[in-house]
Amino acid sequence: MRIGITCYPSHGGSGVVATELGKLLAERGHDIHFITYDMPFRLGRFHQNIRYHGVEAHRYAVFKYPPYDLALASRMAQVAKEYQLDLLHVHYAVPHAIAAVLAKQMVGDHLKVVTTLHGTDITVLGEDPSLRDVICFGIQNSDAVTAVSDDLVRQTEDLFCVNKEIERIYNFVDTRVYYPRDVEPLRDHCCEKTEKLLLHISNFRAVKRPLDVISIFHRVASEIPARLFLVGEGPEMPKVIQRVQELGLDDKVVFLGKQDEVAQLISLADLLLLPSEKESFGLVALEAMACGVPTIASNAGGIPEVVTHGQNGFLAPVGAIEEMAQYALMLLRDDALHQNFSQAGLDRVKQEFCGLKIAGQYEQLYAKVLAR
Numbered sequence: 001m002r003i004g005i006t007c008y009p010s011h012g013g014s015g016v017v018a019t020e021l022g023k024l025l026a027e028r029g030h031d032i033h034f035i036t037y038d039m040p041f042r043l044g045r046f047h048q049n050i051r052y053h054g055v056e057a058h059r060y061a062v063f064k065y066p067p068y069d070l071a072l073a074s075r076m077a078q079v080a081k082e083y084q085l086d087l088l089h090v091h092y093a094v095p096h097a098i099a100a101v102l103a104k105q106m107v108g109d110h111l112k113v114v115t116t117l118h119g120t121d122i123t124v125l126g127e128d129p130s131l132r133d134v135i136c137f138g139i140q141n142s143d144a145v146t147a148v149s150d151d152l153v154r155q156t157e158d159l160f161c162v163n164k165e166i167e168r169i170y171n172f173v174d175t176r177v178y179y180p181r182d183v184e185p186l187r188d189h190c191c192e193k194t195e196k197l198l199l200h201i202s203n204f205r206a207v208k209r210p211l212d213v214i215s216i217f218h219r220v221a222s223e224i225p226a227r228l229f230l231v232g233e234g235p236e237m238p239k240v241i242q243r244v245q246e247l248g249l250d251d252k253v254v255f256l257g258k259q260d261e262v263a264q265l266i267s268l269a270d271l272l273l274l275p276s277e278k279e280s281f282g283l284v285a286l287e288a289m290a291c292g293v294p295t296i297a298s299n300a301g302g303i304p305e306v307v308t309h310g311q312n313g314f315l316a317p318v319g320a321i322e323e324m325a326q327y328a329l330m331l332l333r334d335d336a337l338h339q340n341f342s343q344a345g346l347d348r349v350k351q352e353f354c355g356l357k358i359a360g361q362y363e364q365l366y367a368k369v370l371a372r
């Protein structure tokens, strides 16, 4: 098949999933065309069967805002015509589904539109009255719509009451990149032998509750020797830095900033903390699971579909800092339990979230849409 893919190319789970899916589909012989404003950061080196088409939105004195959405629709239509694309697979309802629907009107009905919802487009933007109707329009006019968890399917149906079947297709992880590694020598450079290493990776927006991460870690570090790695940047970071200083944790918390390659970093850790308020899936928990690292998370959104409480991680209500800290201590103090959780996570990744299985589900969906 000839497939156009549009996503947000910067750091973020949706861009990662879209890019990794494109790479996997290209390996399976499909022609993949990324149509985005920047090269997706996970695309990296040259890949056979993958082309990149940049989108440029110019500033004009007459317009207050550069017309990005229209530039994207126009680029999608150009690429679709030039390379005879069968379909556009867009990640995020706004503006990508809208631009794709517009491109389809320009190119013809034979060009199909598949939209994947990732969460923020529904749970955050969907509550904005200025975007509600246009999100609904994008969903309704896509030829097929998928969401990354059952929870997101439910939320989309409840919020938008759309008369459209939404298929759940889980995210996946490439186990050739994410796997348990022997990181002992590197770990010796990062922390003391006696210390346990906790990790949090996010974009440090308020919905990730990064201050809870600090509170949980503070509680853990008051009982056992421990160190916390923070990966990512975002609007809550100044508050996080302040809290770390107030609690006197400066020498135990390491700020690593944005990182492109996190597989090795994850493998260094004993635990991942993900106490989010909203999370349609929680890709980072899946990446950790694939590296054999259990997660302590909130039971928000789709997280319980990824992390199984008491088997490969622990879940607690949003904001339940003490409960999460106790779970963390339980796992960090009991090597056998940690080992069981780690193995259970690796088994679950193989069964539920392997790339081949998920790519196959998308291929079936594409074939169904093209046969209509």
Ligand code: GMT
Pocket: 011, 012, 013, 014, 015, 017, 118, 119, 120, 123, 148, 171, 203, 205, 207, 278, 279, 280, 281, 282, 283, 284
């Ligand atoms: O979590 C974020 O803030 C980034 C956001 C994105 O657009 O990349 O993540 C969303 O999509 C990911 C991939 O499907 C999911 O793993 C995240 O749970 C989801 N974030 C939210 O629902 C808040």
